[in-house]
């Protein structure tokens with residue numbers, strides 16, 4: 001299976017182009033790191049790849065087909081800030097079971113304590129909440145995971161734990177992973193291929209992208 005951004009162009013509202021002729025692909029079993037300067041459009045590309053935004057030109061393709069618009073999306077995205085991804089008015093149990101029913105083994109392997117399910121999002125730490133966000137996106141139908149700066153605000157021990165859980169699951173299920181990060185050392189440690197955002201779009205005749 002392959003996730004592909006083909007000739008993607010995108011701008012917000014009436015603004016200027018953020019992405020132009022962007023090409024990127026990730027195969028299953030592949031862990032790709034995406035690095036680039038702040039504001040260049042990495043998170044925008046992540047949202048396009050997961051189907052949260054629609055490109056103005058080009059296509060996002062999964063094995064040559066558009067992403068499903070109704071069913072569970074096989075491409076799932078996790079953000080840097082778990083508190084923004086969870087409804088503050090829902091207990092964590094409700095957020096967790098919204099998309100599918102994760103089994104106890106998965107919750108255990110992510111280090112989620114059973115009593116956390118009865119708490120509100122503001123009653124857990126950032127690292128604990130991020131485990132919920134991971135559990136939410138790891139439905140059996142997930143084939144590609146896009147991790148957008150998911151461990152930036154965590155301490156080193158929690159970072160190591162979360163990446164270790166995640167990489168195990170990704171390997172067991174032969175999933176593809178796109179890691180968006182400013183941490184080149186992390187990308188080198190985790191990824192089988194690293195892509196510089198600046199290399200995703202073609203240069204014009206003047207050598208500009």
Ligand SMILES: Nc1ncnc2c1ncn2[C@@H]1O[C@H](COP(=O)(O)OP(=O)(O)OP(=O)(O)O)[C@@H](O)[C@H]1O
Pocket residue numbers: 012018036037038039040041042043044045
């Ligand atoms: N919802 C939005 N509306 C308008 N402009 C936006 C929106 N989201 C992002 N942008 C703009 O799009 C550009 C790319 O933003 P994006 O978040 O994709 O960059 P990034 O490479 O992920 O940055 P960082 O590494 O700092 O997270 C920026 O100039 C940003 O200001």
